[in-house]
Each structure stands twice: as C-alpha cells, then as structure tokens.
Amino acid sequence: MKIEKIAELLEAEIHHLPVGFDKDFKFAGASDLMSDVLADVSLDILLLTGLLNIQVIRTMILMEISAVVFTRGKTPGPEILEAAGKAGIAVLSSRMKLFTASGILYASGMRNFDDEARLGR
C-alpha cells in the first residue's frame, strides 16, 4: 500500500514525504512502546503510534523503518520533521485513534509485521 493510499484511508495529513518515496507497504506495526518495536520488528514497515517525540524517529532510524503515522491528531513539530527529513522518513498524522487506524488498514489488507512468516513472504 502506497503512502497516498494510506493517507486517504486514515484521512491523514502528509507532513513529510521524501523525494521519490515510492514504497509499497504490506506490513504495519502499532505501538506506543518503542522498546516493543525494537524487540520485534525485522523489516521496513509502516509504524503507527500514539506517541509523539523525537525518540520515535530515532527508533525508526535504528530499525530502518521508513514511514510513520502519528495518531490521535498529534501534529509533529519542526524538530521531529527535521530529523525525519534528514533520515528520509515519511511522516503522516491522523485524527483517528490508534485502534481505529489499525483496524481500517487491516480491513484494507495490511497485516501485522509478525504475520510475515505466516504469510510466507
């Protein structure tokens, strides 16, 4: 699923989209705990989180995750956008709650990152 489609489904605002960003996401992960993300994620996914701070971007850089949706209408500030810009990370925000946003993406075919093995990717 492309970023534009994700934005449309989640009624999200695209704050930053790196030039030439053309990733097609099959997997997503939703968490407010960055340590959980650090523990489990093994591929580039779409990250959904209700957490809004610079550590989200740092976690993404380390995990090589390239797109994030901040939920609950939390709008990223300049510091976050600057860090994301440098790291080539796509940044979106949606007014939806984390649960709803996840549900909508799931219904549209997106799966949790640890379904990777089960789906025989």
Place this chain on the structure above:
Amino acid sequence: MGTDKKKLPRFDLYDSLLYADRVSDFMSRPPITLPPEAAMSQAKELMRRHRITGIPIVDADGRLAGLVSLENLIIALEKNEIREAVSEHMVRNVVCLRDTMRVTSLIECLMTYDYGRYPVIDEDDRVVGVLTHGDVILHVLERLGNVYLHDRKREEVLTPSHYLFNPSSYEPAQTFAYQIDTTDIDRAGEGSTLFKKFLQKQGFPPEDARRASIALYEAEVNVVLHAYGKGRITAHLRDGQLFVVVSDSGPGIEDIEQAMKPGYSTATEEARMRGFGAGMGLANIRKYTDKLVILSGSAGLKVEMMILARDRQPAVVSPERETKAVAPRDSS
C-alpha cells in the same frame, strides 16, 4: 592423594554462574539401566551401542543395586564370564548423587571422587539419570556462552577473558566515544544514532550495524532513565569485532536476573509517557548482541557488549577506507 592437590579455584565464579542449577537440570536422562539378572554381554552391547562407559543396575522398584563399569566388563571378558549375570560382576558400593544437589556441592563431590559417571537418584532413591563429566562441561559451556551476569567484585575474574578488550590496541579512528547527558530525556538515543553513522562509515555490515545500534540504544536509554551524573559510551572496532561499553555512575541494578526478564521495569511514569519502560531493554540487548557482560556495583553500572560481523558482506574495512581511517581527522 590427587584430591589434596585439587583446590577449588574461583569457586565464586561457579557460584555466580550456576548457583541456581541443580543436577537434575543437566544430567543425562532417561538413564540407560539394566536389571540385576541381565547378562554381562547385554551390558557390553548397551555400552557399545550408546557409547557409554557404565550402566547403573536397577532393581524391580527402580532403585540402585549397583553399577557395571568398563573395568567390570573387561574382567568378565578376561575370565570368560561374559554370559553371567551383571549382579555377579557389578560394583555394589556406588557413589550416587541426589537430583536436587546444587552445582556447588556437585563440584566438591567431583573433586573428591574420581569416577567418570554418577547415577542420579530422586528422593525415593529411584535412579532418574546419570551424570558424567561431559554433562557438567556442556552445561557450564552453555552457561558461559549465554550471558554473563556479575557484579563488580567479579571483575577481576572476568578481566583476563578473551571477550574483554584492551583499548590501547585500537587505532583512534576506529574508536567511538559519546558522553550521555542524563539530565535531558530528549537527547536519549542521540548517541546511538551517531554510533550507527560511525559504523556505516567504517564499513561494518549493515545488518550487524543495525543490531549493534539497537542494543546500544536500549543501553543508552537505560542510562538516561536510571542513572544520574555521567554516562559514557565507548566503542572499538577491529577485524569485524565490535566492542561497546556503556558505563554510568547510577545506582546499578538491584536484581540483574529480574531485570533481564522481559516486561520487568522500574521506569518512572514520565519515562513511560515517552514510550520507554516497556521492560524490554536488557532483554533486547541480550537478543541483539553476541556477548553481554553486565557489571553492577555501588560505583555504577557497566554494560559491555560484543557484536561480531556475521553478515555476508565484507566485515573488514576496505583498503581505501583503512587508509582514511588511519589518517588523522576530527571526530565528527
């Protein structure tokens, strides 16, 4: 006689590594046994097939009646009595171990007696396993290969080991250093992102650089959340081996065993609000490193990690990079 010479060197180390382990955790089981009426030729066949050197002889209730060793077998062969019952040839006075015995007592026992194998019995005196020196060695190796959990008083014991590095032998350009600001939670993770760039510049394999940075990130966040005063990251890279040390002057970890458990956290509410304190920190570090040493004491905490380049891409820096690395340059 030999017993007198054997001391118990570094008993502390056994104690700290294996204190909770009992004989039943690593004995061979189920035991290969024979009833007293079995023939010596059967014992010979079992030993050959299972490549063992002794068989406990067990009565109808499962209780130990004796033991047939290789020596008994040789004597029976010499005397041409291989068809006779094992009960005629077995040793009756057998040293056996209780399954609940702790490793520390076990080691004392192994030093006192000189046998190759010991039947293990439960509280009803039934034979439940056999313990050989090989079982003990394998178990200790497994423990050593896993994680080292120590406090500072063990430092002396650990220092000569191969996994601790000697900083003086590293070129300055292959060294990464960062001071952790424990007062500003916003900066938590900054060192790790810089570290990842450093590794990329050095040509460390991407997947291993990823593992190393994640482990460091957790350690760095731990320092910010739990330590006060100064924290420090030092890393050295050579020949595809990466050593990272994170030290702080905080309170240390009260119960390391506990802290290693996923989900265990002592983080504050503020930290949790930031998405930290999931209690995965140390568990994650263990997951992403090849060796981990945690030294906790009143002077603070020291986390030492070793990450080996194991990705397919070349682990050693390319010649042109090497020239660059040796040339003096600023640390940015």
